[in-house]
Amino acid sequence: MRGPLLALMVCVFGITTGEFVLAGILPAVAGDLDVSIPAAGLLVTAYALGMIVGGPLLTAITAGRPRKPLVLGLLAVAVAGNLLSTVAPGYGVLFAARVVTALVTSTFFANAIVIAVSAAPPDKKGSTVAKLAFGMNLAMILGAPLGTWVGEAFGWRATFAAITVCCAIGLLLVTRSVPADQPGTRGRALREFTVFRDRNLLLAIATTAVANIGLLMVFTYLAPLLTGPGSFSASAVAPMLLVYGVGATIGNLVGGRLADRALLPSQLGALVLLVVLLLALWVSPTPVLTGLLVFAAGAVGFSVIPGMQARVLTSAAAAPTLAIAVNASAYQLAAAFAGWTGGRIISGPGVAAIYLVAAGTTLVGLALTGLAYRRERVTPAATG
The missing domain is CATH 1.20.1250.20 (MFS general substrate transporter like domains)
Known part of the structure; x- marks a missing residue:
């Protein structure tokens, strides 16, 4: 399970960095797009609202579907959302890009946990979840500071470009290392x-x-x-x-x-x-x-x-x-x-x-x- 777990950790790191890094580049985003810091802070709100709606809704809609193609599809949306953030011409497009990215995040995390734990030995399930969570911790320790430094040196758009590349690498790793699976009982999540x-x-x-x-x-x-x-x-x-x-x-x-x-x-x-x-x-x-x-x-x-x-x-x-x-x-x-x-x-x-x-x-x-x-x-x- 080392290959699949590492692939999922890379994805978690990239997606979570995209959420956390706004705290460090908020003033730069506000200045470049000519909006106030409170308005730029609403980008955090937009991401959060996207996760709030997308998590339960997508989890219910995608119940019973094979997890690997589902996770790949969710990652593809995350790559597209971060790429749109990179090239956004104005505040409105950036706002929409953050929402699009956020819509798939909770469902990806939930399925990633199930994929990792289902392949782990019974006595390693807790440590497996902890390793996935460590990807989020790394996003804070390395992702957010590095993203902030990249933003200071090359502009905030370069930060989102780097996140896009990281998510794309994660998608490729998942394609190669995560085994195919069988669909579960369709509609189970609704019940x-x-x-x-x-x-x-x-x-x-x-x-x-x-x-x-x-x-x-x-x-x-x-x-x-x-x-x-x-x-x-x-x-x-x-x-x-x-x-x-x-x-x-x-x-x-x-x-x-x-x-x-x-x-x-x-x-x-x-x-x-x-x-x-x-x-x-x-x-x-x-x-x-x-x-x-x-x-x-x-x-x-x-x-x-x-x-x-x-x-x-x-x-x-x-x-x-x-x-x-x-x-x-x-x-x-x-x-x-x-x-x-x-x-x-x-x-x-x-x-x-x-x-x-x-x-x-x-x-x-x-x-x-x-x-x-x-x-x-x-x-x-x-x-x-």
Whole structure:
């Protein structure tokens, strides 16, 4: 499975870089297309909305189809969408290109997980999923900073051109290495929607949607936060994205271990700490402290994600593929709201206030996690 897994990891890296890199090139895109930074931030919202709609819808429509040709088709759309982003003559076309690319992303991720796990030994399924997730981490550690550097050196269009090439290479690797498969039961995903009658699953998805808004808001507008109240130079944005990505990767790995030991208690503790870190960023007096806090916020914020995914899968054992797609849509709903809200904050009280609002939304996510923990203690059997 090494060849197919590597091919899928390359695809995950390329597609995810296309999502994350906007945080580093946002000012450049806004300046080149002659729009405000809040308007450029709506490109993040557009991508998120595309995933929100495309994930569950495409997962249902494509139920029962052979996975390899399906994944190849989804990748072809991603290549075309990033290529259109590269040559977009104006803001409207770029906006549409981001939506087109996003429409296929959640369904691709869900099917990639199923392809990888189905070919893995029974005792390697968890590590297989972790390796696919590592492709997303690499997008943060390497993809977003490299994409930002490419944008600074050659223009933001060169960034999307590089992403297009990466996705195309991934498509070729999948063509060569992923074996053909047989179609499943057609229409099965439509019946799987009944799993959403489970209140624990709905609460788990709601927690994903709400608890991640704050950190996503900070990440989306990290460039203006650093160059404004953070007193960093524009050239420091790419290294700081790297710092954030390293923290996120460490947090993801540590968070997975903590979730295995005590899922909801570890999530509660991490969200409390994240609120403290966001408030500390708001009052941070020096760039050095801000840099340390950015690292810590990335680590703590991403430490909760493995547990959130595990809780969704546990609560939806009868329909894991659809649950993954819907949970991804919930995460993107958080990203969409974060992008829109952050833009309104910049236009109103100012960019520094993003930290305060982010802390407030994280508190709401903490409350939802507390509710889930209480339900688990009252009715342990209900959590699966």
